[in-house]
Amino acid sequence: MASGGNINILAIESSCDETSAAVIQNGKVLSNHIATQKVHERFGGVVPELASRAHMQNIVPVVEAAINDSGLGKHDFNAVAFTQSPGLLGSLLVGACFAKSFAQASSIPLIAVHHMQAHVLAHFIESAPEFPFLCLTVSGGHTQIVLCRDHLDMEVLGETIDDAAGEAFDKVAKMLGLPYPGGPLVDKLAALGDPLKFKFPLSEMKDYQFSFSGLKTSVMYFLQAQKKIDPEFVANNLNDICASVQYTIIKMLMTKLQKAAKELKIKHIGIAGGVSANSGLRKALQEAGAKNGWTVYIPKFEYCTDNAAMIGITGYYKFLKGAFTDLSANPSARATWI
Numbered sequence: 001m002a003s004g005g006n007i008n009i010l011a012i013e014s015s016c017d018e019t020s021a022a023v024i025q026n027g028k029v030l031s032n033h034i035a036t037q038k039v040h041e042r043f044g045g046v047v048p049e050l051a052s053r054a055h056m057q058n059i060v061p062v063v064e065a066a067i068n069d070s071g072l073g074k075h076d077f078n079a080v081a082f083t084q085s086p087g088l089l090g091s092l093l094v095g096a097c098f099a100k101s102f103a104q105a106s107s108i109p110l111i112a113v114h115h116m117q118a119h120v121l122a123h124f125i126e127s128a129p130e131f132p133f134l135c136l137t138v139s140g141g142h143t144q145i146v147l148c149r150d151h152l153d154m155e156v157l158g159e160t161i162d163d164a165a166g167e168a169f170d171k172v173a174k175m176l177g178l179p180y181p182g183g184p185l186v187d188k189l190a191a192l193g194d195p196l197k198f199k200f201p202l203s204e205m206k207d208y209q210f211s212f213s214g215l216k217t218s219v220m221y222f223l224q225a226q227k228k229i230d231p232e233f234v235a236n237n238l239n240d241i242c243a244s245v246q247y248t249i250i251k252m253l254m255t256k257l258q259k260a261a262k263e264l265k266i267k268h269i270g271i272a273g274g275v276s277a278n279s280g281l282r283k284a285l286q287e288a289g290a291k292n293g294w295t296v297y298i299p300k301f302e303y304c305t306d307n308a309a310m311i312g313i314t315g316y317y318k319f320l321k322g323a324f325t326d327l328s329a330n331p332s333a334r335a336t337w338i
């Protein structure tokens with residue numbers, strides 16, 4: 001190892017359908033490569049076995065590209081960070097096996113990273129939110145309000161009891177005949193529609209919990225009824241349906257986020273995860289920030305969805321604390337919060 005006094009971390013992300021590798025030096029991103037798997041599009045969702053196979057094909061070229069792009073050599077690393085949990089087990093295994101092999105071959109330590117903690121710490125790639133920091137993490141598999149007292153001291157205050165916000169976007173998009181993943185398309189079409197045209201119910205959950213499965217069911221029955229009257233209803237109202245559904249999801253998210261910020265008296269507020277790429281949610285956060293005197297944090301688009309840079313930044317903070325794991329650490333589809 002020859003890191004020249006720097007802390008160089010190779011980071012690997014493979015929890016779902018993105019194979020990603022990044023190189024982080026002293027907490028700054030030198031490179032971040034992401035190979036998105038197109039193979040799932042025709043199935044309308046991620047097929048776990050195909051995802052694992054695609055990770056196996058992608059992992060070596062993606063890591064090579066990240067290292068070459070960083071200007072470092074493969075012997076320059078101080079540690080390897082990888083996503084240990086949560087995610088698809090077969091997908092996680094590919095990244096974990098690669099990371100362990102690299103660590104063993106280079107005689108450097110291994111750092112296990114929790115994917116949801118990494119989504120939150122994506123904020124620290126290009127900014128430095130003050131603590132206590134409140135983060136709404138909204139992704140394909142999770143919807144959480146997280147209280148961060150420090151980089152590695154986080155508490156989930158509340159989360160969804162059923163579908164995640166991203167899942168709600170994707171499932172509604174599927175009902176509308178849009179290709180997977182539907183979230184970004186709903187966002188695009190929503191910008192052209194009337195958010196108040198159709199009214200969908202807002203779930204009323206206790207504390208900081210969320211629920212999105214009722215919205216999905218209500219959209220399904222609404223579309224069934226409307227199509228009986230007008231078979232072309234979806235085609236004729238696509239933008240307004242997308243805008244109304246997006247409005248409902250954002251309203252549920254923002255209501256709970258504002259409640260948490262008020263009750264905990266926190267003024268540094270961010271959003272993270274794939275759904276934080278949503279333009280309506282970004283705007284709603286900016287508006288709430290201006291109204292409530294918050295400092296708001298919104299990650300760059302490339303750090304919203306799955307990426308290894310966020311695994312690397314988490315790895316960096318764990319490296320500073322000496323929080324290493326041994327080579328017997330196995331990935332897990334679900335894990336309690338770290």
Ligand SMILES: Nc1ncnc2c1ncn2[C@@H]1O[C@H](COP(=O)(O)OP(=O)(O)OP(=O)(O)O)[C@@H](O)[C@H]1O
Nearest residue numbers: 139140141142166181183184187274275277278306
């Ligand atoms: N602009 C957007 N508007 C709404 N949803 C979006 C947008 N961009 C991405 N998404 C949604 O974000 C989700 C993907 O985010 P991400 O990659 O963080 O999730 P994941 O890694 O699959 O899940 P998790 O992080 O919970 O394990 C998908 O549901 C996708 O539709």
Ligand SMILES: [Mg+2]
Nearest residue numbers: 139140305306
């Ligand atoms: Mg994710």
